[in-house]
Amino acid sequence: MVDSKIYFSKKRILGPLFFTILGACLLGFMFFGSLLLENKFSLKKEIFFYVPPLNYLKIISGSFQSFCADIFYIRGVLAITDSFQDRMAWIDWVQKNFEVATNLDPKLTQGYFFAGVVIAHGEEGIKKGIQFLEKGLKQNTKEWQIPYWIGFNYYQLQDYLKAIEYYEKASQSPGAPKFLKSIQPMYYYRAGRPDLGLIYLQGLLHSVKDPRELEWVETKLKWIENIVYLEDKLKQFKALYGHCPERIENLKEAGLLEEIPEDPFGGSYYLDKDTCRIKSKFSLSEKNLKAKSGDCNRCK
């Protein structure tokens, strides 16, 4: 019988064993060394907030401009999460990144949204957002979203007439959703000029062909006509009695109107004593109606 024992020379075993142990020790040292360095010397590094000048970037990027734009777009998105003590400096930093991105590739529309709307909070921030979007509008005149976002910012600032101006601009751009046209009378109403909203809707009535849209415009027209009518009666009341009535029913009691018109949105008209103006409890009913007509995406 053959002896089946296998013999290993010491050299063949000890050599690899030694190097395996040495490797494991070094790996452990590296791991714990890194941990120790991290805990012992946590250096406070200054972050360098720098965006290269656009002209230089254009030279360097060549036909990779769109590629560079994407990089700055991502930088901008990441910059949104940066923490700054000075809010305006943070807005500047984010906007600078998106400015470079949108200059290198003006079709990066979402960049305008982030820099002009998402980060814009507070009056000063919104104004900065508007400035940014205005610049974007100059180089990207065909995108309906940019004037829409400017309008939205003006709406937040409660400058309704300016909001209308930009919604009007947005509604005329290619690809603009239809609701942008019919939303404007509401802002005229909020700006205290329902008479202008009435004129606008009367003009819109002649340009709409779709029966569902027509029904929608007619409802709004009826709604704003009633407001204009009631405000007119309110003026007459003030001229007669020299003061604002307590309730809307006072107009009926004074014989200025036979019936208080019905709100076609299902709400009702009322008198806001603070401003002495006719208002409507339209908001909830309008949302329902918009959702029904499929005009409004956000309402549902």
Next chain:
Amino acid sequence: MREIISIAFLNFKQGVREKLFWGVIFFFAFFLSLCVLLGKLSPGETEKVLRNEGLSGIELSGLVLVVFSLVLSFKKEEESRFLEIYLSNFSRTNYLSGKLIGYLLICLFYLLLSGLGYMLILFLYKSFIWQVAAGFYSLFLKLSILICFSLVFCCLFSSPIISLFCSLSLYLASEAAYPALKIVSLGPNRFRLSLFKFIYYLLPNMNELDIKSLAVYGELPSLSFFFSIGLYAFVYILFLWLIARFIFLKKEY
């Protein structure tokens, strides 16, 4: 003609078998996964970023592949005396033409492989539009011109480092020529403007050849544009081949 075809296929086989080729393919696969990550970091523009970064990655990796592969193979053949064996059996013109066609085939093959991987990723992330395929045509034209430039530099210089450096510098110069011209045109110096215009039209017009930024948005120029850039690239390649041939005929090996 048979001689040219056999040299071309020999170069193609050699180029495809090289580690560099598969190294670049591996690099590109890694780059594609980075593109997916970049796409996820770009809310609102994910699809565009994925398409654009992928095309740019193909161009850059293709550039590295064709320039390095051509320059290194030229040098290797020169040092290992393969060049002498080639030249004792084939004419210099045929050798140079075969080499050029061989590397154009390598470039085409690389674009095909990387294009398949790229489009697969676009399909998976629902970002595919057929227009991006048209972007490959312009990439091929750009890289073809660059192959010719590398060939000229390989014939001109005996040092591969200088050939590499010149090829890459020329690529950078032609990429930067258009925006540089735009900036110079804002200044008052007419002489400088004329000089830059001359340089711009002399260098390959990468600005016109590039349609990446359009293709990623699904917009394409007319068919006549594609025909025109094809013709332009063909003439440019022919001109560079003539220069390379002239130098190669004069050189002693």
